[in-house]
Amino acid sequence: MTATELSFYDRISDALANPEGQLAIAAGARAKHMNRASAMAEFPNMEITRERARHIRARTLSQLDYFLAQFADNVESLGGHVFWAKDAKECNRYINEIARAQDVQLVAKAKSMLTEEISLNESLQASGINVVETDLGEFIVQLSGDKPSHIIAPILHMTRQQVGNVFKEKLNVPFSDDPATLNAVVRAHMREIFLKADMGISGVNFGVAESGALCLVTNEGNGRLISTTPRIHVAVMGMERLVPTLVDLSTMLQLLARSATGQKLSVYSNVLCGPRRENESDGPEELHIVILDNGRSQILGTSLAEILYCIRCGACLNACPVFHSIGGHAYGSVYSGPVGSVLSPLLFGDSWNLLPHASTLCGACKEVCPVDIDLPGLLLKLRAKESEKGESPLWMRLGQWIYAVTTCNPILFGLALRTGQLISRILANEGWFTKLPGPLQGWSAQRDFPALAQSSFRQMWDKSSKG
Amino acid sequence: METRIANIAFVAFVAFVTHPAPVNASPRQKWTENSIIFQSIMNIKMTKTTQSTAQLLVTCMVDAIYPQVGTAVKSILNKNGCEMKFPPQQTCCAQPAFNAGFLKQARAIARHTIDVFTNTAGPVVVPSGSCTDMIVHHYPELLKSDPVYSLKAKKLSERTFEFTQFLVDKLGLTNIGANYNGRATYHPCCHGLRNLNLVRQPSTLLDNVKDLEQVALPCAEDCCGFGGLFSLRMSEISGAMLDKKLNHVEESGANVLIAGDVGCIMHMKGGLRRRGSNIQVKHIAEILNDCH
Numbered sequence: 069m070t071a072t073e074l075s076f077y078d079r080i081s082d083a084l085a086n087p088e089g090q091l092a093i094a095a096g097a098r099a100k101h102m103n104r105a106s107a108m109a110e111f112p113n114m115e116i117t118r119e120r121a122r123h124i125r126a127r128t129l130s131q132l133d134y135f136l137a138q139f140a141d142n143v144e145s146l147g148g149h150v151f152w153a154k155d156a157k158e159c160n161r162y163i164n165e166i167a168r169a170q171d172v173q174l175v176a177k178a179k180s181m182l183t184e185e186i187s188l189n190e191s192l193q194a195s196g197i198n199v200v201e202t203d204l205g206e207f208i209v210q211l212s213g214d215k216p217s218h219i220i221a222p223i224l225h226m227t228r229q230q231v232g233n234v235f236k237e238k239l240n241v242p243f244s245d246d247p248a249t250l251n252a253v254v255r256a257h258m259r260e261i262f263l264k265a266d267m268g269i270s271g272v273n274f275g276v277a278e279s280g281a282l283c284l285v286t287n288e289g290n291g292r293l294i295s296t297t298p299r300i301h302v303a304v305m306g307m308e309r310l311v312p313t314l315v316d317l318s319t320m321l322q323l324l325a326r327s328a329t330g331q332k333l334s335v336y337s338n339v340l341c342g343p344r345r346e347n348e349s350d351g352p353e354e355l356h357i358v359i360l361d362n363g364r365s366q367i368l369g370t371s372l373a374e375i376l377y378c379i380r381c382g383a384c385l386n387a388c389p390v391f392h393s394i395g396g397h398a399y400g401s402v403y404s405g406p407v408g409s410v411l412s413p414l415l416f417g418d419s420w421n422l423l424p425h426a427s428t429l430c431g432a433c434k435e436v437c438p439v440d441i442d443l444p445g446l447l448l449k450l451r452a453k454e455s456e457k458g459e460s461p462l463w464m465r466l467g468q469w470i471y472a473v474t475t476c477n478p479i480l481f482g483l484a485l486r487t488g489q490l491i492s493r494i495l496a497n498e499g500w501f502t503k504l505p506g507p508l509q510g511w512s513a514q515r516d517f518p519a520l521a522q523s524s525f526r527q528m529w530d531k532s533s534k535g
Numbered sequence: 536m537e538t539r540i541a542n543i544a545f546v547a548f549v550a551f552v553t554h555p556a557p558v559n560a561s562p563r564q565k566w567t568e569n570s571i572i573f574q575s576i577m578n579i580k581m582t583k584t585t586q587s588t589a590q591l592l593v594t595c596m597v598d599a600i601y602p603q604v605g606t607a608v609k610s611i612l613n614k615n616g617c618e619m620k621f622p623p624q625q626t627c628c629a630q631p632a633f634n635a636g637f638l639k640q641a642r643a644i645a646r647h648t649i650d651v652f653t654n655t656a657g658p659v660v661v662p663s664g665s666c667t668d669m670i671v672h673h674y675p676e677l678l679k680s681d682p683v684y685s686l687k688a689k690k691l692s693e694r695t696f697e698f699t700q701f702l703v704d705k706l707g708l709t710n711i712g713a714n715y716n717g718r719a720t721y722h723p724c725c726h727g728l729r730n731l732n733l734v735r736q737p738s739t740l741l742d743n744v745k746d747l748e749q750v751a752l753p754c755a756e757d758c759c760g761f762g763g764l765f766s767l768r769m770s771e772i773s774g775a776m777l778d779k780k781l782n783h784v785e786e787s788g789a790n791v792l793i794a795g796d797v798g799c800i801m802h803m804k805g806g807l808r809r810r811g812s813n814i815q816v817k818h819i820a821e822i823l824n825d826c827h
Contacts, residue, residue: 080771094779098754389758393775426769428762428776429634430725451636460635464764468632472640475595475626476647485599500808510770515777515805518600525593525602529621 076400076422083398089225093217093395096224101386103330104436111326121323122439124316125377128277128308132368135277135310136359142280146342148355155362156186163188163269163302164195166356170300172197172266178284178291179203180271181219181380182304182360184402185415188269199269200261202290204254211238217396219403220328220382225395258290268294268352272305273379274320275357278313281341282357285324285334292338301343301352307364308376314339320379323438327381363415372446375410377439384433384443390426399423406433406443413450421459424450463507485524492519588657589617592648592695594666595627596797604797607824608662608698615706619660624651628666633673634763642681645674649687658705659695662820663796664727667697672730697727698820699736699795710743713823720752720789721819722780722803724796728756737795737819744822753783761802777806784814791815793822 074082083090108114128135140150153159167175175197183189189199189210201210205222209215212234216222223231228245236243241253270291274283282303284291295301311317317339325331344351367373385391385405396404401412401420409427412420424447433443454460460468474480495501496519504512511517523531589612593605609619629644648670652659661667674688681688702708721741727733741749760766760776780803784792792807792814794800804816 077771080769084771084775090775389760389776389779390769390772392757393772393779425765426772428725428758428760428765428773430758430762431729432725432756432758435729448634448636451634452638453636455636455638460637464635464768468635468637468640471627471631472637472643475629475644478624478626481595481626488599500805502809507767510767510773511805513770514774514809515802516808517805518801520599521602523602525598525605526621526623528602528606529623 074400076398076426079398079400080394080426083394088227089395090393092227093225094392096221097218097386097388097392100221100329100382101436104327104383104386105330107326107330107332111322117319117322118438118440121319122377124311124319125379125439128310128312128316129368129373129376132308132310135312136307139275139277139280139310140359142278143342143355143357144280146280146355147345148280148342148357151356151358153358153360153362156360159186159304159358159360159362160188160191162358163304163356164191166300166302166354167192167195167197167267170266170354172300174261174265175199175267175269176261176265176290176294176298177201177203177206178268178270178286178294179206179222180269180304181216181402182271182306183269184216186304186360186362188304200265202258202261202288202294203286204251204288207254207258208234211235215397216402217404218382218385219380219396219405219407225397262290262293262297265294265298267300267302268296268298269302269304270295272303272309272357273324274317275305275310276312276314276317276339277310279341281314281339283317283321284338284340285321285336286338287329287331287335289336292336295338295340295352296350299352300354300356301340302356302358304358304360307359307361308368309379324379324381327383327436327438367414372410372414372449374441375407375414375446377441378407378411379439380407381438383436383438387432387436388427389430389432390428394426399426406447407441410443410446410450418454418459421450421454424454467507482526485520485526488520489522489524493522587616587618589619589701590652590655590657590659591619591621592625592628592652592659592661592666592670593621594661594663594797596801597662600801601797601818604662604818604820607818607820608660611702611711611820611824612660615702615708615711617706620655620657622651622655628669630665630669631763633669633677634765638677642677645677645688646681646684649674649678649684649691652691653687657694658701659691660698660701661695662698662818663798664697664724664731664733665796665798667695667700668726668730670695697731697733697736697795699740700731700733703736703739709739711740711823713740713743713826714745715822715825716746717791717815718748718750718789719791719793719822720750720784720787721755722752722759722784722792722794722799723755724794724799725758727795733795740819740823741793747822750787750789752787752789754779755783757783759799759803761799763798766802773802777802781806781810781812785812789814791817791822793817793819795819 143150151162192199201207208231209222218224232243232245235241270284272282273285311320325334343355367376384407388405391405399408401408403411409423412423427447429444431444474484499519501517504517597604612619629641633641671692675692678684678688759780760773766773800816807814
């Protein structure tokens with residue numbers, strides 16, 4: 069989606085060649101990971117709540133058609149409009165049409181990864197509409213012409229100093245790296261945007277089927293402002309982001325903030341029901357909810373459907389040692405980390421098939437997932453899907469064939485051991501290889517490889533049982 | 536038979552009366568206390584009916600690169616009353632194929648391993664959390680629609696144990712009289728830690744090693760970056776992860792690094808050698824087998 073020219077491997081090299089960014093990412097992600105751990109430790113019955121949350125997601129998805137219809141009916145009876153968008157194009161076209169019909173000049177946006185997925189900002193800007201991101205992190209991303217590097221912390225890759233420099237350059241304010249000062253700058257700048265905007269656009273954290281309510285969760289209150297001040301509020305919701313009831317919502321909210329940042333609850337958890345009613349003093353005149361498929365219905369009902377349980381808390385990114393090392397940008401997709409490695413090939417196609425290989429299957433992601441998604445298992449399934457289609461590299465296919473033939477035959481296996489011993493005897497230096505050929509050179513680039521033992525365990529066993 | 540049951544019941548009763556949980560203990564503490572009592576009862580029962588034979592699934596990497604680990608496992612179990620058998624037809628557990636998504640190959644190799652161990656007696660002991668996880672959790676899943684092997688896979692998975700798990704949970708041993716002079720830190724390998732919950736077993740065994748000074752490993756639960764073929768396919772990321780792990784190992788001040796999987800050991804050892812470090816890397820069986 070966020071297609072960059074570079075290949076995955078080049079992006080990895082670039083990320084690793086930037087120690088400053090790498091440190092910022094690792095420190096930021098680890099801090100969130102630790103906060104999550106302590107929040108969960110003091111949360112009674114965490115495992116039971118987690119199980120309940122998983123059950124809620126599973127039930128919702130198993131009857132998604134029913135809950136979507138119920139949700140849409142309720143939204144409409146509250147006076148909102150529902151639009152079903154098959155893909156990014158339909159979604160962007162619909163929102164552009166509303167903007168044109170209502171003569172919208174300025175759009176204030178709350179943070180939403182779904183709108184990143186469909187490049188909504190670019191689409192609106194191409195029609196001459198001014199779009200301003202109102203989440204602090206997203207605003208900085210927008211100012212610096214960057215992309216978010218984490219699903220809930222868009223500027224995880226930046227240091228305070230870098231943010232100070234962006235502000236100095238783009239907003240003409242004196243340099244400062246003091247968070248409070250930087251915040252004050254944005255606050256002054258944003259207030260005007262909120263008051264002037266004709267349209268507010270947000271994502272949806274959860275839609276509540278039984279009432280047609282939308283839940284928006286933010287820490288900065290911008291979600292509340294953009295959904296109440298402008299004339300029109302457009303909310304873009306992934307078709308899987310429903311919970312059946314308000315009680316279910318409370319279960320999910322207990323886990324969402326704790327998993328994401330270690331907070332008990334996000335600072336602003338808004339539940340919005342329809343547009344402004346006659347005797348109400350605020351709220352939008354018009355509410356549009358776009359329910360977006362964009363590939364999700366293709367995942368539903370498959371063995372990979374579990375990935376749709378995801379509530380986008382980012383805990384798996386914060387726990388992932390691969391993410392700590394390369395950061396979000398290297399993945400190249402809107403969705404990074406373990407969840408991104410599963411979602412990207414499913415939503416955006418086979419060109420993302422290398423992402424599932426960027427995991428040691430260490431399981432840290434599954435351990436922290438609030439809805440217990442078996443992420444390593446899903447990565448394995450994606451790898452299996454790729455190799456079934458015969459799309460693995462030739463050296464891998466060849467190697468796997470040789471490996472299987474050898475290991476299924478103890479005589480060949482013994483022979484392979486002896487060959488390895490011979491090679492070790494001739495080529496190893498003090499029991500180590502420091503340079504390996506072909507596809508093995510990646511290993512020797514950063515570590516030595518041990519020579520095979522001159523007597524394998526089976527040879528030793530034979531000798532001792534005979535002698 | 537009845538007398539034994541009566542004995543066990545009596546021991547249980549006495550243990551319960553003489554070891555009450557602390558008055559203001561949390562339910563968790565009480566549960567732990569009770570489970571210790573329960574375990575000691577089970578041990579009494581176990582020692583009377585000990586399986587005297589166990590099969591050694593040594594793993595391909597121990598076989599080829601670190602045979603001394605296999606020898607250590609054999610001698611520890613021999614000393615504790617287990618006769619060890621080594622079915623010579625065994626090769627590899629299929630993880631390199633399975634983790635790369637080559638399920639056809641993985642199934643073939645899994646069937647071979649199952650054939651090798653099906654007609655053998657007693658539990659199967661594996662000095663690797665990762666290979667144990669493969670057999671215990673992935674074999675049954677991989678072969679679930681195979682009419683012949685699904686049941687066999689399940690049976691093998693039920694009698695396969697990781698080495699420290701076997702010592703502590705099956706043999707009921709916590710102190711095996713080992714003695715190792717050194718300052719050590721322990722890296723919990725991911726599959727053992729997260730898929731087999733190997734926490735208590737290695738730590739109990741290491742706590743009882745005489746003269747072993749243990750120091751904490753910062754960010755111990757972070758993966759070392761090995762990941763099998765990951766280390767070749769994503770070697771740059773793997774190297775970056777290894778770097779972080781080794782920085783933490785050096786930070787810990789240990790002169791020996793202990794782990795339970797030779798894959799991770801090979802990775803960390805190779806990295807330490809490239810750095811020119813003197814820190815040794817040992818499999819936990821090597822430490823436990825040391826008794827001067």
